[in-house]
Amino acid sequence: MGVDLDQVEKEVLDAQEVADDQGNNVRALKAAVKAGEATKAQLNEAIALLKKLKADLDVKRKAFDEAVGGGSKASSVNKEAFRQALQNVLLSRCFLINSFAIYGGVAGLFDYGPPGCAIKANIQSYWKRHFVLEENMLEVEASAVTPEPVLKASGHVERFTDFMVKDKVTGECHRADHLLEDKLKALLANPLEGGKRREIEDVLARLDELGAEELGTQIAKYECKAPETGNEISDPYPFNLMFATSIGPRGDTKGYLRPETAQGIFVNFPRLLNYNGMKLPFAAAQLGQSFRNEISPKQGILRVREFTQAEIEHFVDPDHKDHPKFAKVADLEMLLFSREKQVGAVKKPVLMRLGDALAQGILENETIAYFIGRVFTFMTAVGIDPNRMRFRQHLQHEMAHYACDCWDCEVECSYGWMECVGIADRSAFDLKCHAEASKKEMTAWIAYDKPKFVEELVVEPISKFIGKTFKKDAKTVTSALKTMTEENALGLKAALDAEGEASLKAFCGGGDFKITKEMVRIERETKKVSGKFITPGVIEPSFGIGRVLYCMLEHCYYVRQEEDAKEEDKKTVFRFTPLVAPTKVTVFPLLQREEFNAVCRKLCDSLIDSGLSTLMDVTGTTIGKRYARTDEIGVPFAVTVDHDTLQDNTATLRERDTTSQVRVGLEDLPGVVRDLVNMRTTWEEVQRRFPSQGGAEGGKEKGGAAGDYSLRCP
Amino acid sequence: MGVDLDQVEKEVLDAQEVADDQGNNVRALKAAVKAGEATKAQLNEAIALLKKLKADLDVKRKAFDEAVGGGSKASSVNKEAFRQALQNVLLSRCFLINSFAIYGGVAGLFDYGPPGCAIKANIQSYWKRHFVLEENMLEVEASAVTPEPVLKASGHVERFTDFMVKDKVTGECHRADHLLEDKLKALLANPLEGGKRREIEDVLARLDELGAEELGTQIAKYECKAPETGNEISDPYPFNLMFATSIGPRGDTKGYLRPETAQGIFVNFPRLLNYNGMKLPFAAAQLGQSFRNEISPKQGILRVREFTQAEIEHFVDPDHKDHPKFAKVADLEMLLFSREKQVGAVKKPVLMRLGDALAQGILENETIAYFIGRVFTFMTAVGIDPNRMRFRQHLQHEMAHYACDCWDCEVECSYGWMECVGIADRSAFDLKCHAEASKKEMTAWIAYDKPKFVEELVVEPISKFIGKTFKKDAKTVTSALKTMTEENALGLKAALDAEGEASLKAFCGGGDFKITKEMVRIERETKKVSGKFITPGVIEPSFGIGRVLYCMLEHCYYVRQEEDAKEEDKKTVFRFTPLVAPTKVTVFPLLQREEFNAVCRKLCDSLIDSGLSTLMDVTGTTIGKRYARTDEIGVPFAVTVDHDTLQDNTATLRERDTTSQVRVGLEDLPGVVRDLVNMRTTWEEVQRRFPSQGGAEGGKEKGGAAGDYSLRCP
Structure with a gap:
């Protein structure tokens, strides 16, 4: 990693810019030739130059790719053979077992046999030590069976879907985006006219953004068929990935198996805040099973229907995302792959100190940077090769419905770069959703560094005069005065100042009570305010334990060469x-x-x-x-x-x-x-x-x- | 526990016997009076004696109860207050949280807050150390989502039910046996005529045995109503306690959440046996969530819809249930409550050395005795008071559909004696069910101590002669010869010995082939057999982690008295x-x-x-x-x-x-x-x-x- 990537990257970017400019020249000349304002010879000369510039760009790109290097050099044939060999060992040595194998198995369900189970337990117990114990987190264990209102509030009932197509003959189901992706990648593997190639590349890049309609259009356009059978397929439609069930014997309480452990923490936020002495920031953690009814799970244990998550919800004042222990991780160096690098010409991550990434604004705040550092040390301790791990920022369209920023810890394995940990800024999304749906307070009190002084209008009913005059109606009058709008209060004050008395009805509605000046004090006052209630922001490091485990197995497996x-x-x-x-x-x-x-x-x-x-x-x-x-x-x-x-x-x-x-x-x-x-x-x-x-x-x-x-x- | 319980018990039993005899006398006299063969005075005298004997029996029973003593002396009022005080601490200190409390909660679902979660993790990790590590068990982690055929084979789809009644007005569901039990206990609390009392006690004793019909009859007879509302209730009907779901997107693969972790071990038996080098005995273990859709869960975390089980399946040759480490636990003393003690007159457990219990045949074999000892040391290590723990043998009718013997580790708490661990002999039930349903071998090879010699009939087709004669039909002929019954083979031999040739058709059916003597050798031979395939028996210690935890909390909670x-x-x-x-x-x-x-x-x-x-x-x-x-x-x-x-x-x-x-x-x-x-x-x-x-x-x-x-x- 000693090469000056920045320099090489700059050369690529410069070459790209020159080529783009010449592309514009060519387009302009074409129009000019049509309009008789330029000669065909001029156009040909420009096209020749464009070709030369593009060839130059290609050379520079390749040089950059080689400078970056990494596992991607390995051919896909080798990867496949490596994976097959590892898979054989894992199955024959009982690390993994296909669940219910004697009954033919179920796609997407795996059991851990004795050595796999022991490794998993060791990873989990180190996770608890590294995070829960050392960071003093509040660990909880919540129910997996979840009643519908919780997941309606969190948005999962409506939005936790993938688009599905059905084989029109066999009824077999497939993920629409995967079918389209496979088809497009197959097309790209063959020689293609430039425009066509760019068009396909564009669809591939936007795959995650496509709605049902455009997905359907593209599937029709590229003539996707059902894999294996080659049959016609249906239009894509959304399929909710949650396992549904019914709670209790009456059959009228709908529930789901939780699709993530996070919600079990969010709904307990008020209790946990109380447990923490009402103070922010604090982190809660949970390790347990989550369930997703994947449409057609593949990729071994990397995409399964039942899996272990380890999630941390760090609740923080959104205006104070500094972290007291950040200095401890500032010197760690790792591959960061920011949004800018991904959309730029040169799509490569950069090896950086965390302290520098924060100083340069690549990472937004200390809290997210600190967790990236802690995830990095966790991953290396359990056996992930740091040279084959990177932190990649989500592009805007990639993010889940609850996230406003997200860095994935991706690990390179024979399947490519796999997301093993997501470090998402969920902002106040979840707490606000649950507060609204449950009508419960989901806020924390934040004391200002120093008190603020704010001017406000005070309306103070003077009970002895009100009581004397209105007797049993005193309460009604007092309440009416207290709940007046600021505008009405000022109006009443003006009337009382002018006339000495006023009809309450004119300012509050309700009964017709005559108010005198002595009955109420209405004044602007400066008040000392020492803090405020806020809905905390949430930084969420979320681990897929099975993915960490599998990638670690790949990184740890090798053939010892004897001379x-x-x-x-x-x-x-x-x-x-x-x-x-x-x-x-x-x-x-x-x-x-x-x-x-x-x-x-x-x-x-x-x-x-x-x-x-x-x-x-x-x-x-x-x-x-x-x-x-x-x-x-x-x-x-x-x-x-x-x-x-x-x-x-x-x-x-x-x-x-x-x-x-x-x-x-x-x-x-x-x-x-x-x-x-x-x-x-x-x-x-x-x-x-x-x-x-x-x-x-x-x-x-x-x-x-x-x-x-x-x-x-x- | 220093009193000579055996002596006191004997006195009660003797008194019971005398009273029973006198009861028979009275019945005989009644018949005799009717038939004019005895006088009414004789009958009255006999009745008076019976009353005296019964009063004497009552006195002796009470003396015994006092001699045994124990927590049952505490009044139910104190228990209730103690439980309420503990409950308040557990909820206010976040040991436990009602799941989804901000949405009103769900009956039978609890979350563990930080201290509860830490205790639970500590108990679990000690369980793994005490059992998995120290006993060298094969730990697995299997899927909770389970396809229907597995649970059909295990009997859960058909038989894992409780009887339910519905409130005819509100539709609220209740457990039929619980309603009847509450009603009968309420009746017993009032003065009752002796015959009526005995009748009710009899129904209570047989409660677990009652089928839908008799349960319905008794509910009608004792006029059970819906609790709280007092409404009429429906007839009882079976309700399956498994949470149902659907696996995959097609909606045609029915599945359930596992009601016990055990099945995840049984279906993996062939792989685990292989992992263990094909040798018996070995134990597999699993710790994980199980799910039961209880009809109307009460009793805090003692009866919940989602809970953590820790189960061990010890696979063993049913003819060799000795255990090499039994000597290590033989001197442990604990309360054993055998079936005999429960059905006898004096329903009290006995403090015994495990070695003595085995010698006296109270425990059937070393393996079950060894596990009882290991459970005992586990329970005391995590904080259960050994004086408030007993091992109770199931009565015949109590046992689950798969068990042939079972000892529950029961712990006394404010709810009474709670089953926390069950140590069941499941025999070969589960493996046989899965072998039959999956058509896979679920057997292990057992080598005899020394080879056995058995006589068998050998039928050996001589291929060179068969091939020469029958050419392309040779295979058919060979196969027909090989699959003959013993009777037919002997018939063929007799025919060949007598005639030198015979028609195969007469002995095997199929084509008409003429067989000569040289084509087949049919002889009785003595064969050396070094072992056999058996379906292993299973001893299963099964822990409800939440129950162990809750009982421990009760045993550990007290008020420190300062003078x-x-x-x-x-x-x-x-x-x-x-x-x-x-x-x-x-x-x-x-x-x-x-x-x-x-x-x-x-x-x-x-x-x-x-x-x-x-x-x-x-x-x-x-x-x-x-x-x-x-x-x-x-x-x-x-x-x-x-x-x-x-x-x-x-x-x-x-x-x-x-x-x-x-x-x-x-x-x-x-x-x-x-x-x-x-x-x-x-x-x-x-x-x-x-x-x-x-x-x-x-x-x-x-x-x-x-x-x-x-x-x-x-």
Whole structure:
């Protein structure tokens, strides 16, 4: 990433501008030729220049693409093969299972088998630690079954839809935009006349913006058919993605499974504000299942019908979005892909310090910048390659109905760049919707830094005179006076000042009461105001746990290259971080002998006592093969009990990625491994602390590069 | 529990027997009087004796009840007041929130607010440690959305129902059995003629057995009306408790939200068996949401429509239910309430060693006994009072449609004895149902201890002769021979032995082929069989996490009595175990001064770094009041930073239940508290290790007894 991208980008932009200008020249000349005001030779000369400029632009664009580099260089064939190999491992090793497989399965539903489940639990528990504990958030667990009024208020009943088309023969359903997208991309893969190509590219760019009608027009124009069958398809129509159900036995209370966990926080806002001592800002968090009845789910566990979300709603005074801990993340460098970069000529993200991005106005405020930083450190801790992760700002039309700004944390995997976390500014949208629908206050009191002084009209009924005169009607009169408009109050004051008395009826309606001057004080006064009620803004980092998990699996999976290994001997490795690894440590007896086994069993017990998931491999194969087997399932540490152990109570501790080994006392082992797993120490530190041990593996192996697509499992 | 219950019980049983005999005498005499074979005087004498015997039985029963004692002595008024006080704390302190409260709430749906959510997460994570990690279980996470065929096979579509009645005017729905139960209990509360009383008691005892028809008869007989309105009610009819939905956009795939997590394990059995190397026994575990559309949920979070289950399915060879780790739990003592004790005269559980219960045949096998022991240690670790917990065996008619034996872990709370964990022997029911419905193998291979030798009839077609003769029909002939019944094979053999040839048609049907002796070998042979395929039995410990949590809250909540405190000064305490406490430690600066605050902030950071949820209380109130405040929310440890801290870097560490204090170095504090929370050390050990500190609280306080109902919060 050392190339000066800004310089290269500027060259592209300059070339684009020159070419655009010449394009305008050509159009003008065409008109002039028609009007007899220019010669055909002049026009031809201009067209030749335009061609040259465009070729130049293409060269510059390619140079830029190469300078940026990244995983996109890998061919789609390699990606497909890599994914297939990984998929095979994930299914055969029970990381994932197709739900209800014995009944033929259900599209979009996946189960996590033992290692997948353990990884997921580890990611979730680190999420709670990194966010809920360290940021002192208020965690809640709300119902997934949600009554209709809540989701009507939030806009989901009306707007949480995708456009669907049906195969006119089989009735099979498809997402309209996906069909059109596939068709257009297929067309672009063939040679096309320039105008046609630009037209298609334009539709593709606007795909998310298209309403039912234009989507229908485009589908008809490009003659989309049902995939596989090739049958005619229906016009597109909206399909609500929520699973509907009925709550209670009467059958008259409609409900849905929540499509996001966020609403469970918003509806509890008044209680949570109260719990927080009525103070802003504060963040609430929730981790749980959400449900979306996708039209035709594909892409493995990246688009599923039931998934785990981890959402944070940070409630904040919209006028004070500074963050006290921003300095802690300001120096983090990451790829930012702003709206400007996306719509500009050069569609590439930029590696930046968060502090600089904020200073340059690329990020709007400290709070959103701080969360981007925290998401970045979370993602790298669970094993996402920082070079294949970027934060991309949503284009205007991309944003959900509730958002006013949004940065997605996208991770590159074999499917392309996948949104794993969305960091949205939902403004006050949700709280206002719920306040209006529920008729409950959803506001917080904000104290001004210093009190403000405002002038206001005070109307003060003097009860002793009113009571004396009106007796049982006193209340009516008092209330009428108190609820007068400012205009009427001033009118009454003028009348009383002039006449000493006035008929209340003329100013308030209602009964005909004669008011005298002594009965009411009407005056302009300056009042001290120390704060105000506001509807808080909301910054929402929202995680799709399954997506984070899957992308991490892709980034951690590789083939270990041994210098002179044959193709069939190549060994696959998951380089899980110790934090997320499903099994933390494997224990081997060097030989199948009871004295070794006894030591191993005792060691396993003490490792498990320390909360470490532990395996014991007592098979008689070579240590090298047993190491390879633990590498394959991503166990970060292995302990071998050998002859020396029986003498001096030490054993060999081996680290998976470096394959280096140290010698550690048996009683120290659980503590050392626990500290490694909890990131309280590093392998380098352990290597300094304990004597190193000659490698039994022959030192021929070396780690592969992160997610290198040229490496494939057999 | 020191009384000789067996002796007292025997006395009751003897008295019961004598009274029963006399009852028979009276009935016989009545018939005899009618037939003129006995005098009325004889009958009256017999009746008088019966009355005396019954009075004697009553006295003995009461004596027994008093000997057993327990929480049931507390009056229902106290229970109600205790519950109301606790409920107020739980709602006001945000442990629980009525879901969607701003929209009026939904019956049977509760959210967990921050402290409730933290406790729940702690219970769940200890469950995973105690069971999944320490017992090496295979954890899975399966879909909640479930297609209909799965739940048809499991029997839930047909049988997972409750009987419902409707208010004929308002349409309001009620559980038929609950209405009848309430009505009968109300009747019993009044004076009743003996026969009538026994009749009602009999219906109450059989309540769970009643089908729609008899339930209807009884409801009519006892004139049950709709509660509150007093309206007429409909006949009872079954209502399925599953939430129904539709999967996918076509609307033709019916689905349900799972009513239990267990099915997600059963359908994955073949994959899990494979993951476990095809070996039995093994256990799979799942923790997740289940959904039941209860007819009219009451009892707070004890009966809700969405709840967290933690289920274990232990797959085992039904002929080998021994457990290698049983010895580890054999000495645990707990209250066991067997079926015999429940149907006997004296309906009381017995305090027993698990080892003894197994030896006496009260528990059927080691596996079920081992799990009862593990459940017991789990429950006490999370804060359930062992004296208010019992294991009750289901009566025959109580068991779910899938169970053949079941022991409930019941916990006493203000609602009575609540089932929190069920330990059911589901036998092979579920696997067999799914095998039949899915047509997939759901069996495991069991190797015999030593091979068995069995005689079988072998039919071996000799292909070279068959091929030569029949050419293209060879396959048909071979197949016909192979699939013959044993009887036909013996017939064919006899024919071939006698004639040297035979028509295949006579023995197999199909084409008319002439078989000669050389074409087939038919012989009895002894075969060595090393094992067999079986459908495993399943032992299922199933936890309702919300119920465990609620009962724990009741057991942990009490009013701390200070010797001379006024009523309004009484302080409530949650005596949460450090393991489940939502906040582990509070940090106080002795005075509101920046030098104290700075030390506190640094200490908080290092406590949080150690994974401990930490609060800081910087208010200027007295230390005593601040301690009381942390006691009220159940924080087990408090650290006070004072003048000495600034000199020697030590601070006071105070334990909530004993209110005793020690002096610990700041750098040791995070480790000490972490070890206390993870149960790696005890407060007694900490007191031995560190110097004690004079109590700033004056030592006037003492802990209340567990869940004592006489103690109430203001």
